[in-house]
Amino acid sequence: MSVLLQQLANGVIQGALIALIALGYTMVYGIIQLINFAHGEVFMVASYGGLATFTLLPDDLKKSPAVALPLMFVGGILVAVVVAVIMERFAYRPLRNAPRLAPLITALGVSVFLQEAVRVFYPNAKSNLPYPKVFPEGNLTIGSVNISWTGVLLVVLSVGLAVILQTYINRSRMGRAMRATAQDPDTAKLMGVNPDRVIVLTFIIGAVLAGVAGIMFGGYLNNINIDMGFQNGIFAFTAAVLGGVGSIRGAVIGAFIIGLIKTVAGQYMPGGTQYDYVWIFVVLILVLVFRPQGLFGEPERVRA
């Protein structure tokens, strides 16, 4: 029983991380129907951005987490946003009216490019890099279940940001413009919405969330590598599809389900941890086949 509880806790933390990335996927897809494959790499780049910020800090600041940590968040998020905006402007925007395969293939190219650019140009990025210890140490112990404080922070941040995002989209003027663009870009344009601005803002919001995820990932696991974006990106995308692409609530719930499948299937399914991802993909395929709109999505519209 205690094993199950521990695995559930682990799954929730993994899910929280995936949720932060999945939100970026789901928003971009909701508005321009693009699977932004490179979004996972934005998350990775943010992590390296945070690390670079820390490395550049003067030595006495490095010792005080209260100063270093916020600066790392700022640095990482800044890098993520810049990368995302450049990516949108130069890779995706010119293809907005191209056939659907074109931007998807571009996204693959961006993903490979970003990963390799970090590997080649970031010092020593060829293998894993240790992340500075600026996060709260120690565990929260409830009964037999151990959760690190960083993990707790990750869950709180993830859920909190999702709620803020949901409110922003439902209540603010810009959020309304986003929903309008997602529904019908042409009509939205007639109503005075600038679709380019809305799309850029969507990418920026996604990048900010991925940036938070990138720094938290480094803090929680204490090391980063260039592959982390691809792997977690796939999980996040799966989560977004599972929840119903375009739905904020769906992405978060989907992410928690993915996290739980990974840990619980690794524990109890035949083949154990050897096949833990296989179960994630099996669930994905089943959802797509039997409920293509996902758990919380609307049925897919046929695009004109």
Place this chain on the structure above:
Amino acid sequence: MSTVDTSAKRSALAPLGKPFAAAGGVLGIVAALLPWVTFGLNDGNWPDKSTLQFFDAPFLVTGFRWHVLLLGVLILVAAFAPVPSKGRVVRALGWGLTLVSFVNAAYITVKGGGLGAITALDGATAFGGVVGLVAGVLAILAGYGIGIEPVGEWKFKLSTPLAYLVLLLSFGAVLYAVAAMLTTGGVGSANPYAGAIFLSFLGFAAGVLGALSGVGYIRWLSALSEQHRVFSVVVLAACALLLPFTEAGNEYWMTVAANIGIYAATAIGLNIVVGLAGLLDLGYVAFMGIGALVAANFSGAATAYFGFDLPFPVAAVIAAVVAGIFGAIVGSPTLRVRGDYLAIVTLAFGEIFTRSAQNDIGGFTNGSNAIPGIPALSLFGAEFNKSFTIGAVKLPAGVLYYILIVLLVAATMAVFANLKFSRIGRAWIAIREDEDAARAMGIRTGKMKILAFLIGAMLAGLAGAVFAHKNGTVSYESFKFLESVTLLAAVILGGMGSIPGAVLGAALLFVLPEKLRDFEDYRLMIFGLALILIMRFRPVGLIPDAHRRAEMVERADENAEEAHVEAKKA
């Protein structure tokens, strides 16, 4: 609308067109005769006697300086002779000149340690590179000044024997160019400047090809070969089979060419799924892996699952069938899943395959230890991996594999061509263009989509069977996600739905990394960048398929940007 666009450009540069072209041509010739580097470099002299003043001995010009000279002369000819679409031709030649000059000057600068190496140092002068660059840029500008008109069209018809002769000569020239390209910079590891020599050659070839295409020759030739299709195919196959007899006929290039062939056959299979039926598959290499595993298990290798050895043709057929069955299974979600979602399903399948193979699922894959020691193929006692003698000619090892694979690719191309122009092929294209309309027209879309997956997977499985014997070992490591992306890139680079395109794409994606091993650290980064740039500037690929063109861009001859502008206006 394109005429408006280009005439605006013309107005600024128009009066300067011919003078610039003349200056570019003359400067190009001068550059070829000037020295290019002031001193011998650390790793040995820069090739083609580049410290020499060739004004003293103009007939000794070789290598890249010969290319520069030739480009200069061609620019002059194009500027003053009555050439169709003059602007395009001059511009292309100018690009070639710029690239050759840039590659040589940049390499010398960096390897020789500074600008002194290509300007003046210690009393020696070497302005060849600088002059060449200026000449190239002038010629490009001249091209715009003269005006970029539509590609020239050649109306005249040829009698059949004459047409045959033209085709024979043209394909022979292609064979010569391919062999020359493969052998530039040397085969061994001795030449420290091999990468630069190759890039420089590539620049020259691009310039000349661009000029030929601008003048309308390429389009005319492809129309001609379309007219005499059977003859063209025979000549092309003969040319491919003649490659071992050229300079490039050594063991190394035979090995590379055989691998290209295997991936090209797989890429053609993928082209059925992506190019014809429009179903994006991101886990395609798994089918090749399944084919390879089946062949390996029937090969009599020590760790094979079945303890007996089937003859290769039988094993290959089984491999194709098993891969086809998996193809149909993976394709079955297409009944309900569309577009991007399907891409994710196939990606998931690819990941499931690698994970399962790594874990030795069912005892078929031998897990992480792979299945080594798969015997080489042999026919009438001739082992395919040994060198081979016909009469007095000793052919390099691996040549039999090469021949087998050329035949395999030819067969795959034939299958593809027949399918494409058949009822099934038309149904696939209809589904690609508009699935709902296709269904309304009475096409059983579900069945057709699964059929596309099945046939594509069978071709990949067949290629995989050859792969197993050619490489002698089958490991899950050969069939990862990146390989699927590479295959997809081959299809896109060549042109989706285009038969020669897939072969060309696979060839480029294999030959370029082999020739540019100097840049291996940047290989994947350049690969990613190339994917982005192709989608941005030439989404139809290098050899676009006629139908596909209509879908990817509105006007066949305009580039993507103009189409984009048009689409925005619409």
Place this chain on the structure above:
Amino acid sequence: MRKHSVKSAAIVGASLLVLAACGSNKTEGGGTTGGSCDTSKGTLTVGVVAPLSGNLSALGVGIKQSAELAVDEANKKCTVPGFKLTVSAQDDEANPAKGAQAATKLSTDPNVVGVVGTLNSSVAQTVQPILRDKKIPQVSPANTNPSLTRGNDFLTAPKRQFDNYFRVCTTDDLQGPYAANYLVEKAGKKKIAIITDGKTYGEGLAAELQKQVAKKGGTIVGSEKVGEKDTDFSGVIAKIKALGPEAVYYGGEYPVAGPLSKQMKDAGLDVPLMGGDGIFDGKYIELGGKEGDLATSVGAPTESLATAKAFVDAYKAKFGKEDYAAYGAFSYDAANAIIGALGKTLEGGAAWDDSKRDAMLTNVGAYSGSGATGEVKFDQYGDSTNKVLTVYQVTSAKWKDVQTGTFTG
């Protein structure tokens, strides 16, 4: 005109790439000069086949640069009279098919005298026959799969597979059982859990350890796998924690092992993690390897070997901050075995041609020297005779040797 600004930006970008690529090559140019040896007979090449691009490149580049160091030193010391030596490093992309191409490229060059490589056992499988056909010795710094030298029945009926294939590293069937003996007998850990990364090296090591643990009366309480690209191991850890192991054996390399060890401790599973030479690296501790963790490695402890220290110093002097990674020292020894054998083959100023290849193979087989990993010598199968293994433990954030010996069963 927007189109042109984008196009020209692309060109500028591409040219910067070219320049950047050249820039990194620049440092290689000057390195080989400065010797005053007679190099009148030309240049001979030591080939390297390793993954130089992609995500295993850290290990591959370490192999390449260590071989370059060995060649540089040989050039300075005039080890091969009359010849200058160079390294030709070919990328295998960790892909067997690409490895075959790289090997063919080297094998068609008459000046290639031997090849250092490969990193992956699966790539070695395609490279071995190609080099054998040309009688080119291949010395691997990193293949630990016993079947590469002794065939599938390596324990019961060993049979030499390729007479040109040698390795300087140890094999799984020595290192795994030696670790098992230490864990069960010396450290008294009877309940052991195994985690592997699913790749050849880790799987092989863990399989051999598992057999020996059972022999010595210990129990394997569980056996789990982590994904190659995984970073969060909480699921695996929670699973084995419930089984109550006294120690965890990890089959794999330090980039995963370090974080795994830290996450184990964080999750309250504070038992030692043990691994093979793949985790014996300073980076392991940097990435989270905790106090008390164990690793086996080939040869006597590094500090007691002057040659090892000399290698580390020379490498740092030549390549600065870049790491030689897990297999650098082995690669250095492998290159030196080839160079030493070449020096012997061409003793007395003989010229190099294809007729020397048989002698070259024999000389590599008979080579004996003391390298950065200890004694370098090959047995009748091509395996290293250096069966000395050392167990190291993390003590005050440093690897410290705790036991040195040979595996005797």
